Amino acid sequence: MNDRKIRILEAIIQDYIQTGSPVGSRTLSKKYDLQLSSATIRNEMSDLEELGLITQPHTSAGRIPSDKGYRLYVDTLMDRSDLAPDLDLIIVKMLQDKINNIDLLLEETARLVAMMTNYATIASTQTLTEITIKRVQLIYVDLKSVACVIVTEANVIKHHIIFPPTEVDVNLCLMLSEVLNEHLAGMTLKELQKTDVRQLVPDHETLVLQIVCAIISILQEEDSSQVFTRGTTNILDFYDFNDLQKARELLELLEQKPYLTKLLSKTSGNSVNISIGEENALEPMKECSLVTTTYKLGDCTLGTIGIIGPKRMNYAQVVTLLEHISYHITNMLSE
Amino acid sequence: MNDRKIRILEAIIQDYIQTGSPVGSRTLSKKYDLQLSSATIRNEMSDLEELGLITQPHTSAGRIPSDKGYRLYVDTLMDRSDLAPDLDLIIVKMLQDKINNIDLLLEETARLVAMMTNYATIASTQTLTEITIKRVQLIYVDLKSVACVIVTEANVIKHHIIFPPTEVDVNLCLMLSEVLNEHLAGMTLKELQKTDVRQLVPDHETLVLQIVCAIISILQEEDSSQVFTRGTTNILDFYDFNDLQKARELLELLEQKPYLTKLLSKTSGNSVNISIGEENALEPMKECSLVTTTYKLGDCTLGTIGIIGPKRMNYAQVVTLLEHISYHITNMLSE
DNA sequence: AGTTAGCACTCGCCTTTAATGAGTGCTAAC
DNA sequence: GTTAGCACTCATTAAAGGCGAGTGCTAACT
Numbered sequence: 001m002n003d004r005k006i007r008i009l010e011a012i013i014q015d016y017i018q019t020g021s022p023v024g025s026r027t028l029s030k031k032y033d034l035q036l037s038s039a040t041i042r043n044e045m046s047d048l049e050e051l052g053l054i055t056q057p058h059t060s061a062g063r064i065p066s067d068k069g070y071r072l073y074v075d076t077l078m079d080r081s082d083l084a085p086d087l088d089l090i091i092v093k094m095l096q097d098k099i100n101n102i103d104l105l106l107e108e109t110a111r112l113v114a115m116m117t118n119y120a121t122i123a124s125t126q127t128l129t130e131i132t133i134k135r136v137q138l139i140y141v142d143l144k145s146v147a148c149v150i151v152t153e154a155n156v157i158k159h160h161i162i163f164p165p166t167e168v169d170v171n172l173c174l175m176l177s178e179v180l181n182e183h184l185a186g187m188t189l190k191e192l193q194k195t196d197v198r199q200l201v202p203d204h205e206t207l208v209l210q211i212v213c214a215i216i217s218i219l220q221e222e223d224s225s226q227v228f229t230r231g232t233t234n235i236l237d238f239y240d241f242n243d244l245q246k247a248r249e250l251l252e253l254l255e256q257k258p259y260l261t262k263l264l265s266k267t268s269g270n271s272v273n274i275s276i277g278e279e280n281a282l283e284p285m286k287e288c289s290l291v292t293t294t295y296k297l298g299d300c301t302l303g304t305i306g307i308i309g310p311k312r313m314n315y316a317q318v319v320t321l322l323e324h325i326s327y328h329i330t331n332m333l334s335e
Numbered sequence: 336m337n338d339r340k341i342r343i344l345e346a347i348i349q350d351y352i353q354t355g356s357p358v359g360s361r362t363l364s365k366k367y368d369l370q371l372s373s374a375t376i377r378n379e380m381s382d383l384e385e386l387g388l389i390t391q392p393h394t395s396a397g398r399i400p401s402d403k404g405y406r407l408y409v410d411t412l413m414d415r416s417d418l419a420p421d422l423d424l425i426i427v428k429m430l431q432d433k434i435n436n437i438d439l440l441l442e443e444t445a446r447l448v449a450m451m452t453n454y455a456t457i458a459s460t461q462t463l464t465e466i467t468i469k470r471v472q473l474i475y476v477d478l479k480s481v482a483c484v485i486v487t488e489a490n491v492i493k494h495h496i497i498f499p500p501t502e503v504d505v506n507l508c509l510m511l512s513e514v515l516n517e518h519l520a521g522m523t524l525k526e527l528q529k530t531d532v533r534q535l536v537p538d539h540e541t542l543v544l545q546i547v548c549a550i551i552s553i554l555q556e557e558d559s560s561q562v563f564t565r566g567t568t569n570i571l572d573f574y575d576f577n578d579l580q581k582a583r584e585l586l587e588l589l590e591q592k593p594y595l596t597k598l599l600s601k602t603s604g605n606s607v608n609i610s611i612g613e614e615n616a617l618e619p620m621k622e623c624s625l626v627t628t629t630y631k632l633g634d635c636t637l638g639t640i641g642i643i644g645p646k647r648m649n650y651a652q653v654v655t656l657l658e659h660i661s662y663h664i665t666n667m668l669s670e
Numbered sequence: 671a672g673t674t675a676g677c678a679c680t681c682g683c684c685t686t687t688a689a690t691g692a693g694t695g696c697t698a699a700c
Numbered sequence: 701g702t703t704a705g706c707a708c709t710c711a712t713t714a715a716a717g718g719c720g721a722g723t724g725c726t727a728a729c730t
Contacts, residue, residue, distance in 0.1 A: 024722050037674050042723070060680040060722050100496055139472040141486050149484055149494070151476050157494045159484070161435055174509065233586045236579065244571065244579070251568045251586075359693050372703050377694070395693050395709040674729075680722085690713080700703075 001051070006077070007034060008044050009053055013065045013073050017312045022062030067277040067311070070289070074274050074315050081316040083324050087116070091328050099332045102156055102302070107228045109305060113325065114231025117318055119309035120254065124227040124264050125156070126301050129189045129220055136180045136215065140173040148214045154297050154333075160214045164207050176201060176208065184212075189219040227260045238288065238310040249284040250308075264304040267292040272319050272326075277311050289313055293322040295329040302333065336386070341412070342369060343379050344388055348400045348408050352647045357397030402612040402646070405624070409609050409650050416651040418659050422451070426663050434667050437491055437637070442563045444640060448660065449566025452653055454644035455589065459562040459599050460491070461636050464524045464555055471515045471550065473508040481508060483549045489632050489668075495549045499542050511536060511543065519547075524554040562595045573623065573645040584619040585643075599639040602627040607654050607661075612646050624648055628657040630664040637668065 011032040015023045025038040025045060034041065045063055048054045053069035056062075065073070094112055098105040102125060110123040132153045139147040141161070146168055149159045179201055184192065197212045198205050232254050239247040253259050259282065267273050275290045285308070292306040305325065307318050346367040350358045360373040360380060369376065380398055383389045388404035391397075400408070429447055433440040437460060445458040467488045474482040476496070481503055484494045514536055519527065532547045533540050567589050574582040588594050594617065602608050610625045620643070627641040640660060642653050 022722085026722075038722095039674050039676095040672085043673090046724085056723085058681065059724095061682075062722065100498075135474060135476055135482075137472065137474040137484075139470060139484060139486060141470055141490065145490065147470075147484070147486055147492050149472075149474060149482070149492075151474060151482055155476065155480065155496055157482055157484075157496065159492045159494065161490055161492065163435075230590060232590065233583050236583055236586075248568050248571055251571075255565060255567065357693085361693075373693095374703050374705095375701085378702090381695080391694085393710065394695095396711075397693065672730090674727100676727085677725090679724090682719105682721095684719080685717090687716080688714090690711105692709105692711095694707105694709075696707090697705090698703105699705100700701105 004034075004036075005044055005048060008041060009048055009065075009069060010073070010077050012045075012048075012054060012063055013069060013077075016064050017314060020312060022057055022064050024062035027062070065312075067279065070276045070311060070315075071279075074276070074319075078316050078319075080320050080323075083320050087321075088324060088328070091325060092332075095329065096332060100155075102154065103226050105329070106226060106303060107230075109325065109329065110228045110230040113305065113307060113321065114234070116321060117307060117309070117314075118231065118234050118237075119307045119313060119318070120232045120235050121230045122227065122254070122260055122264060122306040122308070123230075123303065124261065125225050125303045127220070127225045127261075131156075131219075131300060132186055132188050133184055133192070133215070133219075134186075136177065136184055138173040138177045138180070138211065140168060140170045143167045143169075146173060146211075148211055148218075150215055150218060154300065154302055158218045160218050162210055162214050164210065166207070168207075172204070176204065176211070180208075180211065184215070189216065192216060192219070225261060227257050227264075229254050229260070235308070246284060246287060250288070253282065253284050254308075263290065264292060264306050267294055267304050267306070272322050274315065274319070287311065289315075291315070291318050291322060293326040295326050295333065297330075297333045339369075339371075340379055340383060343376060344383055344400075344404060345408070345412050347380075347383075347389060347398055348404060348412075351399050352649060355647060357392055357399050359397035362397070400647075402614065405611045405646060405650075406614075409611070409654075413651050413654075415655050415658075418655050422656075423659060423663070426660060427667075430664065431667060435490075437489070438561050440664070441561060441638060442565075444660065444664065445563045445565040448640060448642060448656065449569070451656060452642055452644070452649075453566070453569050453572075454642045454648060454653070455567045455569050456565045457562065457589070457595055457599060457641040457643070458565075458638065459596065459641075460560050460638045462555070462560045462596075466491075466554075466635060467521055467523050468519055468527070468550070468554075469521075471512065471519050473512045473515070473546065475503060475505045475508040478502045478504075481546075483546055483553075485550055485553060489635065489637055493553045495553050497545055497549050499545065501542070503542075507539070511539065511546070515543075515546065519550070524551065527551060527554070560596060562592050562599075564589050564595070570643070581619060581622060585623070588617065588619050589643075598625065599627060599641050602629055602639050602641070607657050609650065609654070622646065624650075626650070626653050626657060628661040630661050630668065632665075632668050 011028055012023045025041040028034060028041050029036055029038045053066055053072060054063040055066050057064060095105060095108060098108050106123040106125060110121045114121040133150055134153050135151040137149045139149060141147050145161055145163050147159055147161050149157065151157050183200060193216060197208055201208050232251055235247050235250055273292045278286050280286055280290060288308050289311050290306055290308055292304055294301045294304050296302060305322060346363055347358045360376040363369060363376050364371055364373045387401055388407060389398040390401050392399060430440060430443060433443050441458040441460060445456045449456040468485055469488050470486040472484045474484060476482050480496055480498050482494055482496050484492065486492050518535060528551060532543055536543050567586055570582050570585055608627045613621050615621055615625060623643050624646050625641055625643055627639055629636045629639050631637060640657060
C-alpha cells in the first residue's frame with residue numbers, strides 16, 4: 001500500500017459515491033490529477049482488487065469499492081466536510097421550540113435530517129430502564145380506575161391506567177401518591193425492582209403492588225421508547241429497479257419497531273458510529289450503510305438518530321450533519 | 336341496462352379483481368355461465384362502455400371497470416362475503432388485552448388488518464375536540480416545571496409540561512388541581528374555550544390561564560391524534576414497475592400525519608365508507624380506493640380505521656373485515 | 671524497473687426487428 | 701336477436717446486432 005494506491009482508491013470511492021457507476025482506469029486518469037496513464041492505473045487497480053478494497057461487478061466493467069474499501073475510507077481517508085453555517089441556524093430554529101416535548105423534538109429531527117440528506121432517517125428515544133424517576137402521581141379517574149403517571153429525570157412523562165381490585169377515591173390516590181413519591185423518587189428501574197414495596201402502606205398492600213408493577217412495566221416496556229422514521233421512500237432510490245424486492249424488505253423492516261430498536265441499540269460511545277454493508281446484522285441492511293449518533297442529558301443517553309443510506313452514501317456530509325445535530329440537541333436539552 | 340348487462344358487468348368486475356388483467360369477451364363466455372357467445376357479449380360490452388361503466392386501456396385489449404363501474408358494483412351488486420368464524424376469534428384475542436391503552440389498541444389493529452388484507456392500513460384516534468374532560472391533574476415536577484395531565488371521557492390520557500412564571504410547590508399544584516377539577520370536569524373543548532377562568536383562583540390568575548391554555552392546546556392540537564400505518568409496502572404491489580413513481584408519492588404521503596388525518600376525516604356515518612379512484616381528493620390516491628370505518632364509545636367517535644388498496648381491491652372481503660373489526664372494538668370499549 | 675501505448679477481447683446496454691396472441695368491430699348468415 | 705367469420709390493432713416478448721466502456725496482456729520506451 002503505497003501513497004499512490006491510496007490516492008487512486010480515494011479517487012475511485014469519491015467518483016463512485018458521486019456517480020454511482022463503476023469507475024474505469026481511463027476515467028480516473030482523465031478526471032483526476034493523478035499524473036498517470038490509464039495503463040499504470042490499471043496495474044494499481046489490479047493490486048487494490050487483490051487487497052480486497054475494490055471489486056468488479058463483472059469482467060469488463062470498472063471497479064467499485066468493497067465494504068473493506070469503504071471502511072478504510074471512513075476510518076482514515078475521509079475528511080469532514082464543513083456544514084454551511086446557515087444550516088446550523090436552521091437546525092436550531094427548527095428544533096428549539098420543540099425542546100419541551102421529547103417526542104415532538106424527535107419527530108422534527110427525523111424530518112429535518114431526512115430532508116437535508118435525502119436518506120431514510122430513524123430517531124428514537126432510549127428505553128427508560130436506566131433513567132431515574134423524578135416523580136410519581138396517581139390520578140383518580142373514577143371509582144374503578146386510576147391513572148398512574150410518572151415523570152422521569154429527563155422530564156419525559158409516561159402514564160398507564162390501572163383497575164384496582166377494590167374501589168378507590170380521590171383522597172386515597174393523593175395519600176398513596178405522597179407515599180410513593182417519597183420512597184420511589186430518585187430510583188432507576190433496577191433499584192425499583194429490588195425494592196420491597198409491600199410494607200409501604202400496610203392497608204393497601206395489593207394496590208401498591210399493582211401500581212409499582214405498572215410503573216415497572218412503563219419503564220421497561222419496549223413501547224416506552226418512541227421511534228420515528230422519515231424519508232423512508234428514499235430507499236427506493238438506492239436500489240435499481242430489478243431488485244425492488246430488496247428495497248421492499250427494508251421498507252417493511254422499517255415499519256417494525258422491534259427491529260428499529262435493535263438497529264439503533266448498537267450505537268455506543270459519544271461520537272458518530274458507522275456500520276457498512278455486511279457489518280450490519282440484519283439481512284435487508286447488508287446493502288446499506290447506517291450512520292448513528294446519540295444525544296444526551298448529562299451522562300444519560302436520551303435518544304439515538306440514525307441515517308440509512310446506500311453504501312455509496314455521502315459519508316462526509318452525513319457524519320458532519322449528525323455531529324452538528326447531536327451537538328445542538330444535547331446543548332439545548334442541558335439548558 | 337337490462338339484467339344481462341348487469342350480469343356481464345358483474346362478471347367483468349369479479350374477473351378483473353381476481354386476475355388484474357383486462358377481460359375479453361371470449362374469456363367471459365367461456366369462464367362464466369352466461370349462455371352467450373362472445374360476439375353477443377361484445378355487443379353488450381360495447382353498450383356498457385358507452386354507459387361509462389367499463390373502459391378499454393387501448394384498442395384491442397379487454398375491458399376494465401371504470402370508477403363508475405366500481406361504484407355501481409359496491410353500491411348495488413356486491414354481496415358481503417362471510418368472515419371465517421375463526422377470524423372473529425382471532426380478532427378478539429389479538430385486541431382484547433390492548434383495550435386499556437387506546438394507542439396500543441390502534442397499533443395492533445392496524446397490524447392485524449394489514450396482515451389479513453395485504454393492503455396498506457391506517458388507524459387513527461380522533462382529535463379530542465368533542466370529547467369531554469373527565470379529570471385534570473397538575474403534577475409538581477420541580478420548582479420551575481409543572482406537568483399538566485388530563486384524562487378524557489374515553490380514558491385517554493394526555494399530558495403537557497409547562498414552565499410557570501413564578502416558582503411553584505407541591506401544595507399549590509394540589510390546590511389548583513382540586514379547583515380545576517371542580518370547574519372543568521365534564522367540559523368539552525368548545526365549552527372550555529368559552530369559559531372565563533381568570534376568576535377561579537384570584538391569587539394565581541396567570542398560572543391558571545397558562546394551565547388552561549395548555550389543556551386547550553392538548554385537546555386541539557393535531558398532535559393529539561395518533562396515527563398508525565401498517566403494511567404500506569403492499570402499495571408497491573398495486574402499481575406496475577413502470578409507474579413506481581406513483582407508488583412512491585403515495586408512500587411519501589402516508590408518512591405525513593396531516594395528510595393521513597385529512598384522508599380519514601371524511602369518514603362519516605356509522606357504517607363503512609368507500610371512496611374510489613377519482614373520488615379521492617388527494618392526487619396520489621386517485622389510482623386507489625379507500626375503505627374506512629369508525630369505532631365508537633357511545634355516540635362519540637373515538638377513531639377511524641382505513642384501508643388503502645388498488646381500485647381493483649377485494650371490496651367484499653375488506654368491507655366485511657372492517658365491519659367486524661369495528662363491531663368488536665366498539666363492543667369491547669363499551670364494557 | 672517502472673511506465674506507457676497498442677490491441678484483442680469481454681460483456682452489459684440499447685435499439686431494431688419480427689413473431690405472437692389476445693382482443694376488437696363489422697358484416698353477413700342463421 | 702344471436703352467432704360465426706374475418707380483417708385489423710396493438711401490447712408484449714424474444715432474438716439479433718451494434719455500441720462503447722473497460723480490462724488484461726504484451727511489447728516498447730525512458
